[in-house]
Amino acid sequence: MKCVICKGKIENSFLGKIMGTFVKKKAVCSACQKKHGKGVDALVE
Ligand SMILES: [Zn+2]
Numbered sequence: 001m002k003c004v005i006c007k008g009k010i011e012n013s014f015l016g017k018i019m020g021t022f023v024k025k026k027a028v029c030s031a032c033q034k035k036h037g038k039g040v041d042a043l044v045e
């Protein structure tokens with residue numbers, strides 16, 4: 001799975017969850033989530 005913002009690979013945790021979040025059904029990595037905060041909404045189409 002790839003982050004829609006930085007295009008980086010998103011790893012899965014041992015529980016099968018992604019190391020990030022979903023914004024508008026698109027995957028965003030935890031680094032971008034931290035970096036942009038609530039601004040990720042504007043960055044995801
Ligand atoms: Zn990212």
